Every structure is written in structure tokens, then in C-alpha cells.
Amino acid sequence: MAACNREIVARMQSDVPLIPQLAAHLVAAGGKRLRPLLVLAAARLAGYDKYGEDMRHVGVAACVEFIHTATLLHDDVVDNSQLRRGLASANAVFGNKASVLVGDFLFARAFQILTADGSLPVMAILSAASATLAEGEVMQMTTQNDLSTSVEQYLKVIYGKTAALFAAACETGAVVAEAPDSVREALRLYGANLGMAFQLVDDALDYAADQAVLGKTVGDDFQEGKVTLPVLAAYHAGNEEERAFWVRTIENNEEQREGDLQRALDLIAQTDAIGVTMARAQEYAEDAVKALARIPQAAPGSARHRHEPLRELLVDVALYTANRAR
Amino acid sequence: MAACNREIVARMQSDVPLIPQLAAHLVAAGGKRLRPLLVLAAARLAGYDKYGEDMRHVGVAACVEFIHTATLLHDDVVDNSQLRRGLASANAVFGNKASVLVGDFLFARAFQILTADGSLPVMAILSAASATLAEGEVMQMTTQNDLSTSVEQYLKVIYGKTAALFAAACETGAVVAEAPDSVREALRLYGANLGMAFQLVDDALDYAADQAVLGKTVGDDFQEGKVTLPVLAAYHAGNEEERAFWVRTIENNEEQREGDLQRALDLIAQTDAIGVTMARAQEYAEDAVKALARIPQAAPGSARHRHEPLRELLVDVALYTANRAR
Missing domain, CATH: 1.10.600.10 (Farnesyl Diphosphate Synthase)
Structure with missing residues (x-):
């Protein structure tokens, strides 16, 4: 690092x-430098054994x-x-x-x-991820202010805007290590699932975080009318009057007035929308951990064995991600 | 095309x-599709001989x-x-x-x-040109509203924002054709000089163009306080009162008022600042044509010979560029 x-x-x-x-x-x-960490850890775990000037x-x-x-x-x-x-x-x-x-x-x-x-394969992975990233951001823009967005569409958005680059980071690590396809695929899957967990938690924290801790303002997504899982969960679980509140504040978000953010936070708490979001994040984190398990353990004494602790590190990253600032 | x-x-x-x-x-x-035209023409002139599905x-x-x-x-x-x-x-x-x-x-x-x-060489050329392009735009931003910008700095800005990609377009054509280094360098030089001429004329037209012809508003650069050669030439040739006008309108361009654009156009006409700019463009266009002459003529009957008319096309592009809408 x-x-x-x-x-x-x-x-x-x-x-x-x-x-x-x-x-x-x-x-x-x-920043946390999480993405470069993923490249480095994935490469070593996949058996990359160059040091010093030769490190790619x-x-x-x-x-x-x-x-x-x-x-x-x-x-x-x-x-x-x-x-x-x-x-x-x-x-x-x-x-x-x-x-x-x-x-x-x-x-x-x-x-x-x-x-x-x-490395053409590394460039192919990262240029494709960059295009997917832009697509995810555009998709997010077009679902903004739209409460008819399905949970599936929301998941597609966060895959594009976040998980695709996490997946690419891990996959390029495997490619640099010239790992077999099965290891490459396991690391790609780890990254994709970690990225999903990461963005879900990020979206939850926007309705729960302490600004001083995260350096972001609670309620940013609300004010922008972003349709994230906490909002969708609260909206779907709400009664008629509550749904009307969400329509007014998210779909016509220029009409937001004082007290609306507090009401949103109250409704999200009432409907356990944060819990719903964090539970999804937990599932993705567990899938990330499972993907790692597909990478064969290095034989004791092998060159790759010294990097086995990185497997635990990546497990911890996934579990911590799903629980941070909870 | x-x-x-x-x-x-x-x-x-x-x-x-x-x-x-x-x-x-x-x-x-x-658009004019000038840049893709340059890639295609440069490739053929450099001897690229693939057709149909194989065309790279x-x-x-x-x-x-x-x-x-x-x-x-x-x-x-x-x-x-x-x-x-x-x-x-x-x-x-x-x-x-x-x-x-x-x-x-x-x-x-x-x-x-x-x-x-x-092709790694093509990617190297285009990624470097893209970085230079961004640098050129940032440099343009930092010279904005600054009449102490030298002509040399201005030329560096337009190389970055325009000529670098023209040069890259021509050079990649040569690389695709697997042309020898001398041909690659000649085409790169042609593109760089053409790009300089192109941007100089563009900057001149901003103080001379008929909006209906070019689809751009006369005076955009003036309103933005962009420091281009027409402005520098008029500023350097102006008397004390005229220089004060330029300082007020370009350096403190938020103070522009009605009649200022007309005054700027009058001063530019008086000092022949358009003429100065177009003369520079003409020099670059001539250098572009000279660069082309470094590419050996194809022997009659050779595969490359059928593309010799493209040499004339590229000459015409350079000469037309230096004279368009004059």
C-alpha cells in the first residue's frame, strides 16, 4: 500500500x-484506498510473487x-x-x-x-468496468425521483456504480498473478458481492450516519430524491398517507420543506428500512466470503502460502463492510 | 467514412x-468528422491495405x-x-x-x-493524447482572464486542447498501417500542424464568424474572457486606453457591458488581429503540407499507389482549414 x-x-x-x-x-x-487494496490483496492471494521494481x-x-x-x-x-x-x-x-x-x-x-x-486482459477488464460505471451513474440519474423503480433496478444501479469496479479490482489482481480461471472468477465474484454490500451500507448510512464520523451529510440522498433501498423499503411498507409523503418528497423533491428529513428518518426507523437494507448487505457479504472459499488453500511451504493471511483480511473486509458504523 | x-x-x-x-x-x-477522416486517410496513405471485415x-x-x-x-x-x-x-x-x-x-x-x-502502440498514443487534451483544457482555464499570457503559452494551450488529438489521429493511422517510423513521424507532424492551424482559425472566427454559417455565437470567447491570439494581438498593438479596455473586459470580464463586444470587434479589425492570427494559421498549414511531402511517393503499380490521391486530399484539408470562412 x-x-x-x-x-x-x-x-x-x-x-x-x-x-x-x-x-x-x-x-x-x-480515502480508504479500498479498491487498490483489493487489487494488491487479490494478486497476492492468487499467487503473485514479484517484488521490488518488478511489481506490476x-x-x-x-x-x-x-x-x-x-x-x-x-x-x-x-x-x-x-x-x-x-x-x-x-x-x-x-x-x-x-x-x-x-x-x-x-x-x-x-x-x-x-x-x-x-496487459490487454487487464485493460479489457478496466475499460469495461469504466463503461459500466458510467452506465450505472446514468441509470441512477434516470431512476432518481421515480418511486416505481424496482428493487431489481436499484440493484442494477448499484452494481454499475460501485460493484463493477470492486469486481474489476479483484479480477485484475488475479490476472496480474496469472491465476487459473477458477481463481480469477472467485475473486471477481468476491469483489462484486463486496461492492454490493458496500453500496447498500452506504445507502443505509445516508439515513443513519453521524456526519462527523463519515464526512457526509445525513439526508443527501433524500434531498436529491435518490431512490435507494431504505426509501423503497419504507415506501413499500408504508400506508397510503406515508406513501403520499414519499411521493411528495422524493418524486417532487423540490417541494421538500423543513421537517421532511426528520419525518423520513422516522418512517425509515418505523418500517425497519435500515434493517432491511443491512440484512441485504449481510447476504452479499456472506456471498463474498463464500466466493473466497473457492480459492484453494495454498499448501504449507508453497510460495503462495505466506499470503494465506490475506484471505482472512479479505473476509474481515467483507464482514466489516456489512457492519460498519452500525 | x-x-x-x-x-x-x-x-x-x-x-x-x-x-x-x-x-x-x-x-x-x-460534426465534420475531421479526426476520424484523418485516421482513415493517414492509414491508407501509409499503405494500409486491409478491406471489409479486416479493416482495423x-x-x-x-x-x-x-x-x-x-x-x-x-x-x-x-x-x-x-x-x-x-x-x-x-x-x-x-x-x-x-x-x-x-x-x-x-x-x-x-x-x-x-x-x-x-494494439498497444495505438493505445499509448491515444491515452497520452487524451491526457494532454485534459492538460490543455486545464491550462486554458488557468490562462483565462489573464492578459499576461504569452503567445507561447497560448500556443501550448491550443496544442494541448486541439493539435495533440489531430497528431494522434494521424499517427495511429500510420501505426495501423505498420508504416516505417519516418512515415509515422511525418503523419504525426502533419496532424500536429493541421491542428494548430485549425484552432487558430477557430479562435479567429470567434471574432469574425457568421453564426448561421458556423453554428457558434460570435463573441463567446470574449464573453468568457478567453485569452486567444486575436485578443493578444489587439492588446499588444493597442494604445494605453485600448489596453485598459481589454483589461476591463477580459481580465474583469464580469464587468462587460453593452457595446463592449462591438468595441472589441472594432479594435480587432483596426489592429488587423484577425490577419495576424490567420497568417499564423497559414504558416502551420504550410508546415503540415511540408510534412506530408516527407512521405515517399508510392511507385506506380504498387499496392499503395491507388491511395496517392489521399495525399492531395490531406493537402486540401490543410489549405482549406487555414482559409475556411475567410
């Missing part, structure tokens, strides 16, 4: 000073973080978000224009690094 | 209906157009432009959010297509 952080800082440099300045703002804000998984991990950072920059612009990880968002500090363009730069730079790395 | 148009339409499809809808809006608006240059040309379209979508968002090619811009019709995300989708899709094509 230290090598990956160095790579991230080194590769976001540019002759145009604003680019590293803006990028550093996000890097300094210190570090560059791939940096690219995955660049792609993720680019989408964060663009998301904050399109959502007009003022906070990111508890600090002022890049668009709030540097303006929308700079955020859009630096996002484009990071995306282009990611594919430059991947080209230099030279 | 017909095959390339079909490829563009086929590859912008997505299960998310808004994506092809928005992309079709731009495709229907009918068509896919690369579509990718170049996708990258260009993505930057147009993002530019219109960051500049809040309402018109593009004489029609309502995509952000005006579909909103900023959709434009940013569909731009991201097209960019990702371009690298998906390139990965499937499988």
Missing part, C-alpha cells in the same frame, strides 16, 4: 500545476484508484456536493470546471499507465 | 437508453471521434454553452449531469474498443 501511494502521487504529476494540486486535495483527504500489481492498483477518483470528481460536480470525506469537495475549492477536467486527466492517465503495463 | 459512421452508431449503444439518445443528438448534429482503421477512427465527442460534452458543460454546431447543446437538452456521464461513457467505450483491437 505504501508503494501504491507513492505510485499514485508520482503518476498524478503534470506540467500544469493545478492538476497535482487538485488531485492532492483528494489524496490528502485520505502496484501500478494496476494506482490505476483503479485513479478511475475511482475521476468518478468521485465528476459525481461531486453533477451532484453539486460541497463535502467529500469530511472536507470541502474539490469542486467547492477549485470549481466545477477544474474538477471535470482533472477527472478526465486521471482517467486518461490511468489508461496510459495500463498501456505501459501492457 | 460510411463504415466509420456505422461503427460509431453501433458502438455507442447501451442498455441504458439515455446514452445512445444523448450520443445520437451529437451524431445527428453532424475504422474502429480506431471511431475511438478518436468518441474521445473528441467526450471532450465536447465536457467542454459544453464547463463553459455552460447553449449551442453546438448550430443546435442546442447536449447539456442544454439533457442537462449537465447526463452530459458529464455520457462523456465518461464514450471515453471508457473508446478504450474498450481499442483494447479489443489490441
Whole structure:
């Protein structure tokens, strides 16, 4: 992870000073670096055994973080978000224009690094995941303010906007390690299920989180009229009057008034909509753990054996994800 | 070009209906398709001799157009432009959010297509050009409202925002054709010089064009306080009072008032700033033509000979570019 952080800082440099300045703002804000961690851990667990100058998984991990950072920059612009990880968002500090363009730069730079790395399968995975990511965001936009969105459609949205890149991160790790297809598929599945759990919990926390803990405002999704599982669960479980409340506040969300967020939080608590969402997250997390079990244990004494503790780490990541800040 | 148009339409499809809808809006608006034309012509002139299903240059040309379209979508968002090619811009019709995300989708899709094509050198050229493009746009942003920008800096900006992708388009054509390095370099130089001429003329036309002809508003750059060569030339040639006018309208461009655009047009005419700009464009166009001459003539009867007329076409493109709408 230290090598990956160095790579991230080194590769976001540019002759145009604003680019590293803006990028550093996000890097300094210190994300969890969960996606690069997944690349690195997946690669080692899949038997990747290069060290020092020869390590390829570090560059791939940096690219995955660049792609993720680019989408964060663009998301904050399109959502007009003022906070990111508890600090002022890049668009709030540097303006929308700079955020859009630096996002484009990071995306282009990611594919430059991947080209230099030279693995076509890794590029195929990450370019496809990037397209799916954009599709997921567009889908989310078109389901916004629409309570007729099915739970299935919602799950498709979160697969696109979050789980696809988690899956890709894990799968590229396996590819770098030249692991057999069964291991590659197990790691891809682990990532996809972890990503689903992660986004479900994220959506639950938007109606439950302590802003100081998460650096995000409770009720952002509500104010934007995002149709997430907590809302759908409360809406479907509500009586006629409650459903009318959701229609007014989510479908016609420009009419939101004082007290509406509190009412939403109350209804979500009453209908146990957070519980419903967290239970789904738990199922995905368990599927993620099951997927890991498909990777054969390394024989004691084999080169791969020293990385077996990473299996436990990835299990912990899944279980922690499904329970964080609960 | 017909095959390339079909490829563009086929590859912008997505299960998310808004994506092809928005992309079709731009495709229907009918750009010049100059960049894909450059890929195709450069490839053939460099001796590319595959036809039908085997044609690789068509896919690369579509990718170049996708990258260009993505930057147009993002530019219109960051500049809040309402018109593009004489029609309502995509952000005006579909909103900023959709434009940013569909731009991201097209960019990702371009690298998906390139990965499937499988040429690492082509990907290296286009990912580097995409990064340079973003750098050019950021540089343009930081020179905005700044009359101390040197002509050299301005030229660096237009190289980044325009010429780099023209150069890349031509160079990838040569790479697809597996042409020798000297031909690859000649075509890259042709594209770079053509791109410089193209952007210089574009910047001149912003102070001279008939909106109905170009589908752009005269004075857009002025209102945005963009520091382009027509402005720099008029500013440097102006007396004290005139320079004060430029400082007020370009550096403090929020203070622009009625009559300012007319005054700017008058000063630009008085100082022959358009003439200065077009003369520079003409020099670049001539350098472009000279670069083409470095490509050896195909021997009569050789497979490459049938494509020699494309040399004349590329010469005409350069000369027309330097003179369009004059």
C-alpha cells in the first residue's frame, strides 16, 4: 500500500500545476484506498510473487484508484456536493470546471499507465468496468425521483456504480498473478458481492450516519430524491398517507420543506428500512466470503502460502463492510 | 467514412437508453468528422491495405471521434454553452449531469474498443493524447482572464486542447498501417500542424464568424474572457486606453457591458488581429503540407499507389482549414 501511494502521487504529476494540486486535495483527504487494496490483496492471494521494481500489481492498483477518483470528481460536480470525506469537495475549492477536467486527466492517465503495463486482459477488464460505471451513474440519474423503480433496478444501479469496479479490482489482481480461471472468477465474484454490500451500507448510512464520523451529510440522498433501498423499503411498507409523503418528497423533491428529513428518518426507523437494507448487505457479504472459499488453500511451504493471511483480511473486509458504523 | 459512421452508431449503444439518445443528438448534429477522416486517410496513405471485415482503421477512427465527442460534452458543460454546431447543446437538452456521464461513457467505450483491437502502440498514443487534451483544457482555464499570457503559452494551450488529438489521429493511422517510423513521424507532424492551424482559425472566427454559417455565437470567447491570439494581438498593438479596455473586459470580464463586444470587434479589425492570427494559421498549414511531402511517393503499380490521391486530399484539408470562412 505504501508503494501504491507513492505510485499514485508520482503518476498524478503534470506540467500544469493545478492538476497535482487538485488531485492532492483528494489524496490528502485520505480515502480508504479500498479498491487498490483489493487489487494488491487479490494478486497476492492468487499467487503473485514479484517484488521490488518488478511489481506490476502496484501500478494496476494506482490505476483503479485513479478511475475511482475521476468518478468521485465528476459525481461531486453533477451532484453539486460541497463535502467529500469530511472536507470541502474539490469542486467547492477549485470549481466545477477544474474538477471535470482533472477527472478526465486521471482517467486518461490511468489508461496510459495500463498501456505501459501492457496487459490487454487487464485493460479489457478496466475499460469495461469504466463503461459500466458510467452506465450505472446514468441509470441512477434516470431512476432518481421515480418511486416505481424496482428493487431489481436499484440493484442494477448499484452494481454499475460501485460493484463493477470492486469486481474489476479483484479480477485484475488475479490476472496480474496469472491465476487459473477458477481463481480469477472467485475473486471477481468476491469483489462484486463486496461492492454490493458496500453500496447498500452506504445507502443505509445516508439515513443513519453521524456526519462527523463519515464526512457526509445525513439526508443527501433524500434531498436529491435518490431512490435507494431504505426509501423503497419504507415506501413499500408504508400506508397510503406515508406513501403520499414519499411521493411528495422524493418524486417532487423540490417541494421538500423543513421537517421532511426528520419525518423520513422516522418512517425509515418505523418500517425497519435500515434493517432491511443491512440484512441485504449481510447476504452479499456472506456471498463474498463464500466466493473466497473457492480459492484453494495454498499448501504449507508453497510460495503462495505466506499470503494465506490475506484471505482472512479479505473476509474481515467483507464482514466489516456489512457492519460498519452500525 | 460510411463504415466509420456505422461503427460509431453501433458502438455507442447501451442498455441504458439515455446514452445512445444523448450520443445520437451529437451524431445527428453532424460534426465534420475531421479526426476520424484523418485516421482513415493517414492509414491508407501509409499503405494500409486491409478491406471489409479486416479493416482495423475504422474502429480506431471511431475511438478518436468518441474521445473528441467526450471532450465536447465536457467542454459544453464547463463553459455552460447553449449551442453546438448550430443546435442546442447536449447539456442544454439533457442537462449537465447526463452530459458529464455520457462523456465518461464514450471515453471508457473508446478504450474498450481499442483494447479489443489490441494494439498497444495505438493505445499509448491515444491515452497520452487524451491526457494532454485534459492538460490543455486545464491550462486554458488557468490562462483565462489573464492578459499576461504569452503567445507561447497560448500556443501550448491550443496544442494541448486541439493539435495533440489531430497528431494522434494521424499517427495511429500510420501505426495501423505498420508504416516505417519516418512515415509515422511525418503523419504525426502533419496532424500536429493541421491542428494548430485549425484552432487558430477557430479562435479567429470567434471574432469574425457568421453564426448561421458556423453554428457558434460570435463573441463567446470574449464573453468568457478567453485569452486567444486575436485578443493578444489587439492588446499588444493597442494604445494605453485600448489596453485598459481589454483589461476591463477580459481580465474583469464580469464587468462587460453593452457595446463592449462591438468595441472589441472594432479594435480587432483596426489592429488587423484577425490577419495576424490567420497568417499564423497559414504558416502551420504550410508546415503540415511540408510534412506530408516527407512521405515517399508510392511507385506506380504498387499496392499503395491507388491511395496517392489521399495525399492531395490531406493537402486540401490543410489549405482549406487555414482559409475556411475567410
